[in-house]
Amino acid sequence: MPIYDQGYRRYEARGPLRKARFWPITREALRLVLSKRAFLGLLLAGFIPFVVRVAQIYIVTQYPQADRVLPIDGRLFGEFLNQQIGFTILLVIFGASGLVANDLRTGAILAYLSRPLTRRDYVIGKLLVPLFLCLSVTLAPGLLLYATGLSLAPDFYGKWELAWIGPAIVVHACAISLVVSLLTLAISALSRSARVAGLALFGLMVGLEMVRVILQHGFRQKPAMLLSIQTNLRAVGTALFGIADREVVMAWGWSALVLALLSLGCLYVLRSRVRAVEIVT
């Protein structure tokens, strides 16, 4: 009888795919981003409007007549979140524009996708990074502001008529963060350079806003509003919080539709660009 070598016995590291396998991707990327002091400074700067709004609530609770010039009803939260859109853009440009681009440039995407991960895991792992950054300057301070309002003016914010503020903050913050994050990742996947991706993102978010202003004010073109991602996000906020914004000249439904289509487009880009092996035909 032939005797064969016992051979290699596999170490059973993990059998089937484990849950939350995207987490090491997010963790590593966040560690790298948050290790930069300048970036932490930018993140902290995103809380300055929060401090200003807290001061606003405090002043109104001390001097109720100030409510006429500094209203602290639901509009305060909507305006606050709309203001934070600018910070989300800055954070993703400096902290997330290279997320996929750098992996494509260095070929490291292959290192990820040769592990027990799906392409979806990779995208989720990367998407959580800008999402975390955006939520940290929208949802976190938004809810904190609401909680501060409740503690400083419990009689006012405790009213049943204003109970919608909390859910509206969650919805608007998530909408802003998701759209900005998807766009960041898609732009990053379209380039091999973090700088180019950052510039493209800046062009899309700020450049299109400038084009909108020129077309809307210079040429009285109302539909130009739909060109600007920032204005579309603000339009959703105006609807949720009942704010009067003279820049929002079309029904919010149109803006929501544009943002939904944009998000789908981003997912399509990610689906076609996130591959271990780039195929050039």
Added chain:
Amino acid sequence: MTTPAAATAPVLEYTRASRWYGPVIALNDVTTQVPPGVTGLLGPNGAGKSTFLKLAAGQLQPSQGEVKLLGVPAWGSPEVFHRVGLCPEADAFWENLTGRQFLTTLLRLSGFDEAECKQRTARALDEVDLAAAQDRKIGGYSRGMRQRIKLAQAIAHDPEVLLLDEPVTGMDPLNRRRVIDLVRRLGREGKTVVVSSHILYEVEAMTRRVLLVHNGRILAEGDVREIRDLLDEHPHTVALRARDPRRLAAAVVCWPAVVSVRLDPAGEWVTVETTRPDEFYGALHDAALEAGVVEMHSPDENLESVFRYLVAR
């Protein structure tokens, strides 16, 4: 004790597998099986070796046919990647990480806990002799070190199947020897190792079983000695970059196995032709150390001539 059938069951199975990129056919109607042990994938540049390995690693979908890895389709089965280690030909890492951070990150992706990540990282770095450089950023690694860190990430999670695409390219003779020994040892341990190269003698040092790939097709498979016999009439060419190339040239020109020595105009590279590669490589070690050989490669013209011969048959 394993049964003969289990010992030779194919780990990797290609059934009429083809892959094309637009109008270019990279792999053409390949049907073959790879059993446990070391298998050399031999072919000139552009023959389809990398595509063969990428299909096996599940990084490419076959345009036609099927590629099975450990009994399941390689494409779309990431759960099987726990058991596979891939060392790609091109660089695939984050240059701003240190060697240790790079391996630890990848081990985390494979699902190991922190303590095990540390332990496995240290072991893999030791295997490829990079322990001393583990805290240096990969961006500052030499070409040979980059090759070794790629190899380390492929073996760190202790996979059953190893797919190594040109793993010794750019390495100095000492590390080349180490890697060859490592591959042989992994094969002896019962792992399945597919190692691609365009240098016959490199593959021959690792295994006797080879698959010859040419123009996207498997041209021949079997014992490497048969191919070697065909090569006897063609001198083997080796290019060596050394710190003291003239000293190296002076040393090797006296060896009976060497038929010609040439210094390039820049005076960095020494190109040697030999009719007895085994003897040449055996004697090279000491001379390489003395002359400070930093890089070595073998152009594939001689192999190309074997392919021409096989195609003509």
